[in-house]
Amino acid sequence: DTAVSQTPKYLVTQMGNDKSIKCEQNLGHDTMYWYKQDSKKFLKIMFSYNNKELIINETVPNRFSPKSPDKAHLNLHINSLELGDSAVYFCASSPDSGKISYEQYFGPGTRLTVT
Amino acid sequence: AQTVTQSQPEMSVQEAETVTLSCTYDTSENNYYLFWYKQPPSRQMILVIRQEAYKQQNATENRFSVNFQKAAKSFSLKISDSQLGDTAMYFCAFMKHLGETSGSRLTFGEGTQLTVNP
Numbered sequence: 567d568t569a570v571s572q573t574p575k576y577l578v579t580q581m582g583n584d585k586s587i588k589c590e591q592n593l594g595h596d597t598m599y600w601y602k603q604d605s606k607k608f609l610k611i612m613f614s615y616n617n618k619e620l621i622i623n624e625t626v627p628n629r630f631s632p633k634s635p636d637k638a639h640l641n642l643h644i645n646s647l648e649l650g651d652s653a654v655y656f657c658a659s660s661p662d663s664g665k666i667s668y669e670q671y672f673g674p675g676t677r678l679t680v681t
Numbered sequence: 682a683q684t685v686t687q688s689q690p691e692m693s694v695q696e697a698e699t700v701t702l703s704c705t706y707d708t709s710e711n712n713y714y715l716f717w718y719k720q721p722p723s724r725q726m727i728l729v730i731r732q733e734a735y736k737q738q739n740a741t742e743n744r745f746s747v748n749f750q751k752a753a754k755s756f757s758l759k760i761s762d763s764q765l766g767d768t769a770m771y772f773c774a775f776m777k778h779l780g781e782t783s784g785s786r787l788t789f790g791e792g793t794q795l796t797v798n799p
Binding site for chain 2: 599606607608656675677
């Protein structure tokens with residue numbers, strides 16, 4: 567069974583389009599995250615949600631909007647896509663309690679290419 | 682804010698040999714966690730090993746072990762008996778727990794690309 571899943575795995579689109587990436591976790595975790603990995607492989611947190619409440623909101627363009635319909639899902643919507651948005655986007659989740667390390671479990675990533 | 686530094690962008694090692702990847706971090710926190718993640722070409726992020734800052738004993742997981750020096754803010758990863766499947770990008774990460782209902786914040790280093798040669 568997949569723990570953290572993302573769809574799609576690959577996304578190729580043109581500048582100016584609007585796109586969404588979906589994330590689902592079946593681990594019963596309370597917090598979900600979005601990370602961006604740029605072309606130099608640097609990973610940076612974008613957002614986190616705990617039980618549908620926004621916790622972390624890094625300096626990210628307003629064109630990026632996370633949406634959490636329930637605590638098992640955290641989707642990322644991107645408006646007016648730009649070339650610089652090309653990257654790999656990772657979703658992750660972690661429990662609030664029960665595991666001392668509060669380890670984050672990562673999805674497989676979505677490679678977004680904007681042309 | 683926390684920062685994590687990996688000073689070795691690339692390393693290589695011969696199969697069956699031992700290699701050590703370096704990581705230093707900067708924080709004013711006393712309670713935190715440190716991780717090493719592996720990212721093979723498949724791009725999946727795989728947890729290799731974790732260390733709780735309050736534990737003095739260095740963590741080990743089979744062929745992987747860490748040298749955690751809290752005062753020096755150093756957290757190196759040693760891979761023994763290197764295997765071809767260890768070829769990957771390795772990320773050091775610092776985690777701060779934000780509270781009981783707030784999850785945590787992971788800060789990653791720049792990564793070290795490790796190549797294991799046959």
